[in-house]
Amino acid sequence: MTIEARIRELGNRHRQLDEIIQREFGRPAVDELQVRELKRRKLRLKEEITSLEARAG
Template sequence: MSLSSHLQELKKKHASLSEAVEAAQRAPSTDGLQIAELKKQKLRLKEEITRLSGDRLH
């Protein structure tokens, strides 16, 4: 898998997690810890995307 396609896949996963976080926040029955875990996963993906994107510039 090329770096470009890997980045695209990470971005898709990040967008999917964004939607999941938004949906969870709208649902009154969703546990706050579950939302926090989704946000952590989203942040890890964002950091990975940023790191890989930065590597492409050098």
């Protein structure tokens, strides 16, 4: 897989997590632990995307 394809894949997963987080906030009883873990995963994806983008130039 090329770096660009990996970046696109990670970007899609990042957006999916964002949508899940937004849906969670729309619920009457927000699961704070769930949201915290989702945000942590989203941040890790963003860091990996940034790293790959730096390598791709």
